[in-house]
Amino acid sequence: MLHWLVLVGSGLFEAVWATALSKSEGFTKLVPTLVFAVSVTVSMGGLAFAMREIPVGTGYAIWVAVGAVTTVGWAMATGAEPISLLRIAFIVGIVGCVIGLKLTTH
Template identity: 65%
Template sequence: MSWFVLIVSGAFEAVWATALGKSEGFTRLGPTVVFGLALVVSMGGLAYAMKELPTGTSYAVWVSIGAVLTVVYAMATGEEPVSALRVLLLLGIIGCVVGLKVLH
């Protein structure tokens, strides 16, 4: 269950990171509210998962999921360019996260 919660909280990290960018320095209400709610869910899930999983592994997996999903969303919406090298590097991050799970 802790791994599932960690993965979901990593996804919420991508939500709050994206909302933070769209909040324009907390001057836009909608994205600011989404940021706050997603941040609470994301951190709460990370804290829950860390009760059973090692801190270093939990944090690395959480931040990697958030980073990859944030970049994938930005590429899918056209906010960031897509290239074979960028996709390859994202796959490298995913491979490292899977490796951490396998080693646990």
């Protein structure tokens, strides 16, 4: 169970580093660059830890999905990206696929 929690947590840090990367303006802004560096290290470290017990395909797909859904959700919540029913439907589709992968992992 711990490995799954770490995987989801590291996926959340993926959203942090992706957002910080966009705010760093090509690593020219100090604070977003530092947030990126710390969060990418935590994110990758968590992914590496989780993959000691979780199959690589499932683990990576879940990590990416958690990061992508959180990043898009944050961007929509802050007004950086538009909100539409179609976008929300696709996000729900990503979540559904990840749940399917988890349910079929032995």
